[in-house]
Amino acid sequence: MFRVLLTRSPEDNQRLLESLDGVETESCPMLQISGLLPTDAQRRLIQDLDLFDHIIFVSRNAARFGVNQLGSYWPAWPLAPSWYAVGAATRDVLAEFGIDCIAPQEESTAGLLGLASLSDVRGERVLIVRGQDGLPTLGESLAARGARVEYLEVYRRAPVTLPPETQAHIINSRPWVVVAFSGDAVKAFAANVGEVRDGFVIVAPSGRIADIATANGFAAHAADGTAQGAIMAKITEILAGGNGQAHGDW
DSSP: OOEEEEOSOHHHHHHHHHHTTTSOEEEOOOEEEEEOOOOHHHHHHHHTGGGOSEEEEOSHHHHHHHHHHHHTTOSSOOSSSEEEESSHHHHHHHHHTTOOOBOOSSOSHHHHHTOGGGTOOTTOEEEEEEETTOOSHHHHHHHHTTOEEEEEEEEEEEEOOOOHHHHHHHHHTOOEEEEOOSHHHHHHHHHHTTTOOTTEEEEESSHHHHHHHHHTTOEEEEOSSSSHHHHHHHHHHHHHHSSOOSSSOO
16 A cells, blocks of 8 residues: 655645545655855845836745845835745745735646736846746746846755665655655655665656656656645545556556
């Protein structure tokens, strides 16, 4: 019988853990998330926050670390920009700090790009708040629409190397459904289980991340976005089917 392995931090996993009540589940973060101090250039971006037309947070971590940086310069949020979150969870983080923002129904870069308010951004300034070395698709797409795009990178991700006994526990306790929300998490998990691939099925929030899992030798399923309901639906489907076969067989 499958167990479920969640690879984000316990805080980020909490809602999924509650939804998986009755399923044998473990939390094992694959990435260490740490904040970045702003550079001089980034401080100038923060000080000019009211000059931007659009401010976009692309993840919960971007919201958490970004708001802390922005708030140190802005005790009251500027009214001029429109604020955006990539999805409901990111929107909830921003709401805790009094930021009312727009979030697309499709929780993805494509969802953001499909918003009417970002369809015609010619000559407008856009600030994307993200992690270090984040994906370029959103910024490149908005720049192609005529926007002046700048980035505020507020955190970094580093792969976690698990203790040997934890690695052995994961390998010896197969089969697992492994929920991975990023390509970096997939790669860190692959490094921790060595050459072993049988008995692991990756659930990813997008086809892109599922493809990374497949390229690393895993069977993989793509959920319909990062929303908890979409991830839960895919986990439930695998648990009900029992075989986990997808892009790869085991």
